[in-house]
Amino acid sequence: MGSKAFEVTDANFQREVLNAQEPILVDFGADWCPPCKMIDPLVDQIAVEYAGKLRVGKVDADANPDVVMQYQVMGLPTLILFKGGEPVERITGYQPKDKITNKLVPHLS
Numbered sequence: 001m002g003s004k005a006f007e008v009t010d011a012n013f014q015r016e017v018l019n020a021q022e023p024i025l026v027d028f029g030a031d032w033c034p035p036c037k038m039i040d041p042l043v044d045q046i047a048v049e050y051a052g053k054l055r056v057g058k059v060d061a062d063a064n065p066d067v068v069m070q071y072q073v074m075g076l077p078t079l080i081l082f083k084g085g086e087p088v089e090r091i092t093g094y095q096p097k098d099k100i101t102n103k104l105v106p107h108l109s
Contacts, residue, residue, distance in 0.1 A: 004047035008057035010066040016057060018085040023107055027058045028068060028078040035094040036077040042097040043079070046104070053108045083107050 008016055008026055017024045027043045029036030047056035061068050061076055071080060071087065081089040081104055089103050 004044035005056040005058045008059045008064070008067070010064045013064075013067045017082050020055065020082070020085075023054050023081060023083045023088075023104075025054055025056045025104065026080050026082060027056065028061050028071075028073045028080070029058065029076055030061045032062075033076045038094050039077045039079075042100060045097065046101065050104070050108065054104070081107055
């Protein structure tokens with residue numbers, strides 16, 4: 001898991017994501033997933049660049065099946081932006097950083 005993001009699990013999802021005051025970008029991935037490894041550095045860069053406006057959490061999809069099923073994550077990686085406890089943006093599969101940030105920035109006001 002990336003070093004710039006905090007770990008999100010089935011156990012802490014409610015507290016860390018749904019109850020959060022700031023927007024939370026949740027990165028659903030797995031160690032065996034090559035596109036997940038490709039997107040990890042981009043997600044870490046976003047965590048640093050948008051610090052103070054956005055927090056980034058990472059979910060190990062294999063270890064946390066409840067939250068994966070709850071949000072119908074069908075492919076990895078999947079990024080879901082939560083704002084006010086609700087999913088407001090979803091990006092599935094590897095995307096270049098500019099495409100990711102273009103979808104996130106409108107929600108970071």
